[in-house]
Amino acid sequence: MSRFDYPVYLQLRDQLWSWIEAEKLSSQQRLPSERELSERFHTTRVTIRQALSQLEAEGLIFRSNRRGWYITPERLRYDPSRDVGFNRYVTEQGFKPRTETLFKQLTEVSPWLSEASGLEVGAPVYHVFRRRYVDERGLLVEHNYINPAHCPGLLGESTDLSIWQMLRDKYDLRPEHRDIEIYPLALKGLEADSLSVNPGAAGLYIQRLSFDQRGEFLELDREYWLHDALKISVRIGDRH
Amino acid sequence: MSRFDYPVYLQLRDQLWSWIEAEKLSSQQRLPSERELSERFHTTRVTIRQALSQLEAEGLIFRSNRRGWYITPERLRYDPSRDVGFNRYVTEQGFKPRTETLFKQLTEVSPWLSEASGLEVGAPVYHVFRRRYVDERGLLVEHNYINPAHCPGLLGESTDLSIWQMLRDKYDLRPEHRDIEIYPLALKGLEADSLSVNPGAAGLYIQRLSFDQRGEFLELDREYWLHDALKISVRIGDRH
DNA sequence: AAGTGGTCTAGACCACGTG
DNA sequence: ACGTGGTCTAGACCACTTT
DSSP: OOOOOOOHHHHHHHHHHHHHHHTTOOTTOBOOOHHHHHHHTTSOHHHHHHHHHHHHHTTSEEEETTTEEEEOOOOEEEOTTSOOOHHHHHHHTTOOEEEEEEEEEEEEOOHHHHHHHOOOTTOEEEEEEEEEEETTEEEEEEEEEEOTTSSTTGGGSOOSSOHHHHHHHHHOOOOSEEEEEEEEEEEOHHHHHHTTOOTTEEEEEEEEEEEOTTSOEEEEEEEEEETTSEEEEEEEEOOO | OOOOOOOHHHHHHHHHHHHHHHHTOOTTOBOOOHHHHHHHTTSOHHHHHHHHHHHHHTTSEEEETTTEEEEOOOOEEEOTTSOOOHHHHHHHTTOOEEEEEEEEEEEEOOHHHHHHHOOOTTOEEEEEEEEEEETTEEEEEEEEEEOGGGSTTGGGSOOSSOHHHHHHHHHOOOOSEEEEEEEEEEEOHHHHHHTTOOTTEEEEEEEEEEEOTTSOEEEEEEEEEETTSEEEEEEEEOOO
16 A cells, blocks of 8 residues: 655656646657656666656657657547548547558458358458558558458549448448457557557557348458557447 | 567567467466576566566566566456446356455545536545456456435445446346446556556556436446456447 | 565667658 | 667666565
8 A cells, every 4th residue: 555665767757747747748749859858857768768658658648660759649539339430530529530541452251250250261352451640640550351242343442531431322331230349459560560659569459340231241340549549438328 | 561670579579478388377377487587588687578568568468566477367358338247247258256345435526526427516426446356366446436316325235246236126226328438548556556566557447427217327437457358349239 | 584576777789760 | 870769788776475
């Protein structure tokens, strides 16, 4: 219960944050270099980094690649149960969205995708890999696996906007029910690289498995978010 | 794209995990000491700790206090939209649940609680603080704030089981709709201490704000989970 | 009492991003 | 080319847990 030893790195955390507030550093602004900070606070780089990591874990600052430390913007509110597209709800909250398609291809159903979707292994499936930005900070990457049976020619369309909207407007496809999975994980490999974070950076995984009006597999969505980027907000019940 | 430098700590991560699999270490088993590992793998404690932290971030191992590193058990599946109590769904998945009430008291509605619940600041409210275990590992702590208007004498009851079940069976109260919030955060202070983790340990925050059949505030639930402890799983739609 | 993990120092070299 | 963050070494002391 007692906290006799309040370690240096936690004291530094407090000093750092006070300093940041005093300086009125705002969203996406860069902190001084680690060497400069370690001098200013009379300690080692290792210890300053521990303090910075603490603030990072709390979601107050973030780092980008080898570029430095920055102030974390406000979390984006997100309701994975709604059909509203990314661009729309980001705009609604007063931010600027952007989507980048990193690749899209027609590929074959893998064993794990088969198990989730019910499609046969080796059957054709669209695979789209995209990165989404809010105010020019990349917040998530997402893999979309789409059943081509119901939306031939999808890859010919632009995928820089809402795939949902396209499925609804062009193909009259709407999800009837969905299985959603959410859990924290460490970002690694392709996902970590694409988001310019170190392997091991904390992330949040959101998977949405959607079936259409006839109960057939429509789409599987696998999203990898930065841990400090979003706040999931859902209302349950209240269906009139 | 290229990965010319595959850092030592990531190589160690791989070696460590291979070693763990070869040794067939199972859930909740302890790893050798850091000094022993750093000798075995011909490196420093600092670097071994970096490798261990990587595995921790990935949810493969966890640490407890100053006691050592352990193999992480399988994630618990959890559906925050259902009314099923903790004890029941833990048992359903073949684990052993336990709940410990750390304190319970009648207190006054604070400003932030007032904003969430609609109760007036200073009005009476029950506050229960509990810790929940699965297979004797503490996975979460939870604050319950309950409207005493509808369930007088609640604090006299045992709170080591499901509060939901009690509200339903003894007071005929069931949630009509709920606002749920979920986001990753760092565990700190009381929550970190109660779960025997360091300040800054990755966690998942789940908040459930429930209103009863008449639309009145019933209960606010604030849960702090270990990041590696759960997998949220929800089905949306499909209501027949 | 012994051993553990938690913290901290004072250096160093490297790969990478930015000018 | 320079400065940055990322990584790594070889120590040390302390608080705490366990024996």
